[in-house]
Amino acid sequence: MNNVERVHKARGFTLFWATVWARAYPRIVGSLRERSWVFFDTILPLMGTVGYVYVYKSLNAKPEYIGFAVLGGAMTAFWLNVLWSMASQLYWDKDAGNLELYVLSPGSTMAILVGMSVGGLFMAASRALTIIVVCTLAFSVTYQIVSVPLLILTFLLTMAALYGMGMMFASVFLAAGREAWHLSNLLQEPIYLASGFYFPVIKLGNTVATAASVIPLTLGLDAMRQLIFAGALDFKFLDVRTELLILGVLSVIFIYGAHGALKKLEYIGRREGRLIERRR
Amino acid sequence: MDNAPAAAPDVLLDSVKFSDAKGDAKGMNESLSIEMKDVTRVYKIRGPKQKEVPTELVALAGVSLDVRRGELFGLLGPNGAGKTTIIKILSTLLLPTSGTAKVEGFDVDKDTTEIRRIISMVSGGETSGYGLLTVDENLWMFARFYGLETKVARERIGQMLEVVGLSDRRKMKIADLSTGLRQKMNFVRGFISDPNVIFLDEPTLGLDVGAAREVRNFVKDWMKQHRDRTILLTTHYMAEADELCDRLAIIDQGKLLALDTPQALKRNLQSEAVFNLKVGPLGPRPSKDAMLENVKGVRQVTINEVNGHVDMSVILDAEDVLPNVLAHLSARGSALISLEKRELTLEDVFVEMVGRGLNVDTSKSGGGDE
Numbered sequence: 093m094n095n096v097e098r099v100h101k102a103r104g105f106t107l108f109w110a111t112v113w114a115r116a117y118p119r120i121v122g123s124l125r126e127r128s129w130v131f132f133d134t135i136l137p138l139m140g141t142v143g144y145v146y147v148y149k150s151l152n153a154k155p156e157y158i159g160f161a162v163l164g165g166a167m168t169a170f171w172l173n174v175l176w177s178m179a180s181q182l183y184w185d186k187d188a189g190n191l192e193l194y195v196l197s198p199g200s201t202m203a204i205l206v207g208m209s210v211g212g213l214f215m216a217a218s219r220a221l222t223i224i225v226v227c228t229l230a231f232s233v234t235y236q237i238v239s240v241p242l243l244i245l246t247f248l249l250t251m252a253a254l255y256g257m258g259m260m261f262a263s264v265f266l267a268a269g270r271e272a273w274h275l276s277n278l279l280q281e282p283i284y285l286a287s288g289f290y291f292p293v294i295k296l297g298n299t300v301a302t303a304a305s306v307i308p309l310t311l312g313l314d315a316m317r318q319l320i321f322a323g324a325l326d327f328k329f330l331d332v333r334t335e336l337l338i339l340g341v342l343s344v345i346f347i348y349g350a351h352g353a354l355k356k357l358e359y360i361g362r363r364e365g366r367l368i369e370r371r372r
Numbered sequence: 373m374d375n376a377p378a379a380a381p382d383v384l385l386d387s388v389k390f391s392d393a394k395g396d397a398k399g400m401n402e403s404l405s406i407e408m409k410d411v412t413r414v415y416k417i418r419g420p421k422q423k424e425v426p427t428e429l430v431a432l433a434g435v436s437l438d439v440r441r442g443e444l445f446g447l448l449g450p451n452g453a454g455k456t457t458i459i460k461i462l463s464t465l466l467l468p469t470s471g472t473a474k475v476e477g478f479d480v481d482k483d484t485t486e487i488r489r490i491i492s493m494v495s496g497g498e499t500s501g502y503g504l505l506t507v508d509e510n511l512w513m514f515a516r517f518y519g520l521e522t523k524v525a526r527e528r529i530g531q532m533l534e535v536v537g538l539s540d541r542r543k544m545k546i547a548d549l550s551t552g553l554r555q556k557m558n559f560v561r562g563f564i565s566d567p568n569v570i571f572l573d574e575p576t577l578g579l580d581v582g583a584a585r586e587v588r589n590f591v592k593d594w595m596k597q598h599r600d601r602t603i604l605l606t607t608h609y610m611a612e613a614d615e616l617c618d619r620l621a622i623i624d625q626g627k628l629l630a631l632d633t634p635q636a637l638k639r640n641l642q643s644e645a646v647f648n649l650k651v652g653p654l655g656p657r658p659s660k661d662a663m664l665e666n667v668k669g670v671r672q673v674t675i676n677e678v679n680g681h682v683d684m685s686v687i688l689d690a691e692d693v694l695p696n697v698l699a700h701l702s703a704r705g706s707a708l709i710s711l712e713k714r715e716l717t718l719e720d721v722f723v724e725m726v727g728r729g730l731n732v733d734t735s736k737s738g739g740g741d742e
Contacts, residue, residue: 099528099566101489102519114516117509118502125504189500196463197517198489204517362467365415365460 101198111199112207119177119211123218133169134219141165141223144290145231156323157291159235162227163317164289166220167309170254171283173216175276178258181208182266191266195361201354205262209255236322242332243319249339250312256346257308263353267360283307292317292327301329308342311335405569405602406439406462411471413457413626431457433626434471439619442599444591446617447606448722454626455606459571462604463493476568489518491569494562496577498555503547507538507557510546511564518565525564532560536590552583559590572605576612588616610718620718622725629725638716641724645688648712649697654682655705667700669693672723681709687720 102110123129144161185191194204227233237243265272286304287293293301293310304310315335317324330338360366412434416426432454439445447455460466461473464484473480478487501510508529515525533539536556546554555575562570572591576584595603607613613620614634621631630637654675660666664673664686672687686697698708 099520099524101565102521103489107519110516110519114513117513118505121509122502122504189495189498190502192465193493193500193514194517195465196488196491196493197514198485198519199517362465365413365466 103198107199108203111197111203112210114199115204115207116211116214117207119208120214123215129215130219133172133215134222137165137168137172137219138223138226140168141227141290142230145227154323155234156321156327158231159233159321160292160317160324160327161290162224162231162233163320164291164313165227166223167313168284168289169216169219169223170213170251171287171289171309172280173212174254174258174261175280177212177215178205178208178255179261179265180272180276182262183269183272186266195358201358202259202351205259205350205354208262209259212258213251213255235320238319243316246312246315246319246332246336246339249336249343250308250316253308253339253342253346254312256343256350259350260346260353263350263357266357283309286310288313292324292329294327294329298329305338306342308339308346311339311342315339403440404438405441405443405476406437406445406604407472407474408435408437408458408462409472411435411458411461411468411473413454413461413466414469430626432461432468435623435626435628436471437621437628437631439602439604441602443618444595444603444605444616446613446620447604447623448608448610448613448620448718449606449623450608450726452625453623455608455623456573457626458623459493459573459604459606462569463491463571464488490567491571492562492565492567493571493573494558494575496555496574496579498558500558500561501546503545506543506545507533507549508542511557511561514561515564520565528564528566529560532564535593536560536586552579555579555583555587556590559587563594567601569602569604572603574606574608576607576609584612588612591616610722614718622722624726630721634718637718637721641687641716641721645691645693646714646716646720647686647688647694648714649684649686649701650709650711651682651684651701652705652707652709653677653680654701658704664697664700667693667696670697672720674719674723682706685720687716687724 101107141161141164144165145158148157148161182191185194194201228235265275268275283304284290286296286300287307287310288296288301288304289309293304293314296304301310311330312335314329315332318328318332329335411432412430413432415429415431417429418424418426435454435458447458449455457466461468461480462475464480464487467481475487476490480487501514505513511529511533512522512525515529516522520528529542530539533542536559538553538556538560541549541553546557549557555578559575562572575591576587579587591603591605595601605613605616617634619631619633620637622629622637632640664670669689670686670693671689672685674685676683688694688697701708
């Protein structure tokens with residue numbers, strides 16, 4: 093039957109977009125289907141945040157600090173997502189045999205990474221929102237938003253840079269092999285401190301704050317605090333516009349870096365016969 | 373198979389090229405789906421220590437072969453023969469160290485995007501997909517990676533699940549599927565994107581007899597319905613290769629030893645005296661000169677010791693050699709339990725070519741059959 097009708101297959105941007113949504117789908121659906129994730133991704137960070145709130149309360153810290161801790165606690169959801177579900181993901185996918193199918197398919201691996209980011213962002217956003225809502229109600233946190241569009245822009249740029257970094261780490265962690273697990277562990281807690289998740293990063297001094305700015309959440313958190321809490325200007329590291337500009341530059345660097353790292357990864361994989369394929 | 377091309381027997385040995393391309397190296401013969409010319413692949417194996425100089429493992433040593441469009445072509449060989457390396461090179465997962473390979477006229481080194489658009493691969497023991505998603509959702513996801521529209525993907529998923537008998541499980545999470553059912557799903561994944569060339573790497577590995585038969589039937593039916601497509605199948609199951617393949621290549625230690633239709637390969641052994649013998653335990657191992665293989669007229673012997681008796685398969689030049697074989701065994705103190713004449717199989721061809729059976733562990737010393 094030589095005349096079996098051929099199936100139409102999309103190309104170019106349509107294929108890229110189809111791949112993005114197809115790869116985002118398991119994360120969006122999975123986050124709703126797997127109840128245990130709600131506990132680990134929401135309740136545990138929530139408890140950590142509540143702990144900081146009580147420390148500030150017992151020290152009679154300024155009320156802004158409670159808001160800082162709540163916002164930082166909410167943003168931990170994104171950091172954990174980037175570390176464990178982005179940076180380490182290609183390594184898990186290789187183990188499951190998915191990575192070689194990704195590489196084999198005409199949909200670009202960059203689209204796969206973008207899809208992972210979109211899905212991961214959805215997963216983490218629902219957790220972050222839960223933390224903000226629960227803590228706001230429990231501790232009567234008050235917000236004074238300077239500019240909603242600027243706040244949205246800050247959040248989006250922070251996420252673009254953060255997930256761009258996660259996409260780049262995905263290839264780096266894959267090349268690191270079994271060390272990926274340790275790398276994630278190694279980066280998790282120190283970044284809470286260095287990026288000022290629960291306090292203004294300027295308190296660590298300009299040098300540390302500058303060095304920590306390579307992690308997009310450092311500047312993102314500082315900018316969002318300035319845009320949400322009236323008293324935050326007293327604790328700012330840089331002004332919002334400068335931070336937005338740096339976040340924009342970081343986004344471009346990380347996303348471009350992710351693209352380059354993927355190309356390099358595939359080349360090494362094909363040349364050396366490792367990295368991509370699952371060993372049977 | 374009923375669509376087997378009428379190829380002239382072309383059993384050749386070792387370094388001879390197995391190529392029937394009429395075109396030159398630059399152009400692609402239109403009837404060819406796959407072309408490999410002098411493909412070599414060398415892996416560098418690193419030791420546990422960082423500074424250790426890597427050792428080289430030659431996985432493919434100058435392999436040349438052509439696969440015609442519309443052919444179900446088999447690669448038959450033991451573990452480590454180089455079958456999977458060939459598939460990985462042709463599917464763009466691996467670069468050849470030297471030589472050239474083309475799929476549908478596209479170079480595996482340079483034209484990866486074009487090749488990936490028209491190929492697909494299914495491996496045995498595959499655990500791809502996401503356990504939280506249903507069969508339906510996983511297949512939809514992979515179909516979208518190939519650019520299929522959602523509506524078309526859903527229709528094809530429904531049709532193909534029906535064919536493999538999985539339609540009642542389409543809403544089941546794949547984490548809950550058995551190995552056999554999961555492999556059927558993998559098959560649907562491989563075929564759903566309407567590929568020109570499909571690579572099946574040990575597709576029935578780990579499946580029970582029934583599931584393996586269903587998978588083979590699926591492949592045969594698909595080829596009947598899509599005569600302009602090509603399948604490259606690797607297997608170390610002789611019966612599977614015999615049943616499915618239009619032509620097959622026997623490969624061992626990175627070299628192609630023979631290439632022809634299964635029938636022609638068997639015919640080339642030119643013997644009708646093939647016997648299965650069940651005998652009592654053999655006595656002490658004799659000297660090399662006194663081994664059964666050295667009895668005049670004995671061409672091939674394979675021995676399998678099982679629970680107090682020995683199963684032997686012997687290929688003789690003629691039936692009248694059999695009394696000499698029995699006399700040899702008797703001299704070694706082994707009594708005949710049963711004797712059966714049988715047809716030649718690909719296993720016999722393989723042993724003739726390679727010098728050992730597929731199941732012989734070559735890592736053990738001794739190597740030979742006796």
